[in-house]
Amino acid sequence: MNLPATALSVRAEPVQQRSAERITSLLDAAAELIDQNGIDGLTTSDVATRSGSSVGVVYRYFPNIxxxxxxxxxxxxxxxxxxxxxxxxxxxxxxxxxxxxxxxxxxxxxxxxxxxxxxxxxxxxxxxxxxxxxxxxxxxxxxxxxxxxxxxxxxxxxxxxxxxxxxxxxxxxxxxxxxxxxxxxxxxxxxxxxxxxxxxxxxxxxx
Missing domain, CATH: 1.10.357.10 (Tetracycline Repressor, domain 2)
Incomplete structure (x- = not known):
């Protein structure tokens, strides 16, 4: 079975680069939420939702707020x-x-x-x-x-x-x-x- 070109691209992309992009996405989401709700209003679930990730992904990179x-x-x-x-x-x-x-x-x-x-x-x-x-x-x-x-x-x-x-x-x-x-x-x-x-x-x- 031939994989789509996009799937091949994702598989070939270095893991380190994907991790860096995910971290950037999480930090961008957190920054936007801080502007919206303040530091005390920041939660991992909101960061996950805003970044299009799961809470598990947030905890993989950041064990706490x-x-x-x-x-x-x-x-x-x-x-x-x-x-x-x-x-x-x-x-x-x-x-x-x-x-x-x-x-x-x-x-x-x-x-x-x-x-x-x-x-x-x-x-x-x-x-x-x-x-x-x-x-x-x-x-x-x-x-x-x-x-x-x-x-x-x-x-x-x-x-x-x-x-x-x-x-x-x-x-x-x-x-x-x-x-x-x-x-x-x-x-x-x-x-x-x-x-x-x-x-x-x-x-x-x-x-």
């Missing part, structure tokens, strides 16, 4: 850093331009990426559970510190690293507030963050 949310948060972080690397070489001539590029990359995701406004990089999940490792804000703080030191020649110091971590925490809070009630982002909070960033850089550039 926490693991699914962490995977989605990791994808958010990856897309953010990818967009950041795309923006900075072309647009940032100085440290202030670079940090404004960071804000712009965040704004783009918050306005276009399903589920991002509620989940962000996952610290909102970590706050609900005991965590053994530093959260995403610590990873981002190190990324920004390395960027400012290596590319824009700010003097490396423990004080600089700590101040950048404080700045990231402030920025996360202000941007979260900017998008809490406004899908486009309340420009008052965004503008104030840019002022804080400029003030921070002026202090460290002068030191």
């Amino acid at each position: 926490q693991s699914l949310l962490k995977a989605l948060a990791a994808r958010n972080l990856d897309r953010f850093t990818t967009r950041l690397h795309e923006l900075l070489p072309a647009s940032a001539a100085d440290a202030l331009g670079a940090m404004n590029g960071v804000v712009d990359a965040y704004l783009e995701l918050a306005r276009t990426e399903p589920g991002f406004r509620a989940l962000r990089f996952g610290d909102v999940i970590d706050d609900r559970f005991i965590r053994e490792n530093p959260g995403a804000t610590s990873a981002l703080s190190k990324l920004f510190t390395d960027l400012l030191v290596t590319r824009y020649e700010l003097s490396p110091s423990d004080e600089l690293a700590f101040d950048i971590e404080v700045l990231v925490e402030i920025g996360d809070a202000l941007l979260h507030r900017a998008f809490r009630y406004d899908a486009a982002g309340d420009e008052r909070y965004i503008a104030r963050l840019r002022e804080i960033v400029a003030d921070f850089l002026s202090q460290h550039s002068a030191s």
Whole structure:
């Protein structure tokens, strides 16, 4: 018996690729549901229904909702850093331009990426559970510190690293507030963050 071409294609497709596509489908479904119902309203059965899968398939890749949310948060972080690397070489001539590029990359995701406004990089999940490792804000703080030191020649110091971590925490809070009630982002909070960033850089550039 001759199999249809579509069946042959499916059989020939690498298992790893099919798994990656299934995971993408599950994460896309979860992100859409978070926009619709919030993080607390997310269930495995809803993710299965939205993605056209079974609950068993969801559990095959994600043993619980926490693991699914962490995977989605990791994808958010990856897309953010990818967009950041795309923006900075072309647009940032100085440290202030670079940090404004960071804000712009965040704004783009918050306005276009399903589920991002509620989940962000996952610290909102970590706050609900005991965590053994530093959260995403610590990873981002190190990324920004390395960027400012290596590319824009700010003097490396423990004080600089700590101040950048404080700045990231402030920025996360202000941007979260900017998008809490406004899908486009309340420009008052965004503008104030840019002022804080400029003030921070002026202090460290002068030191």
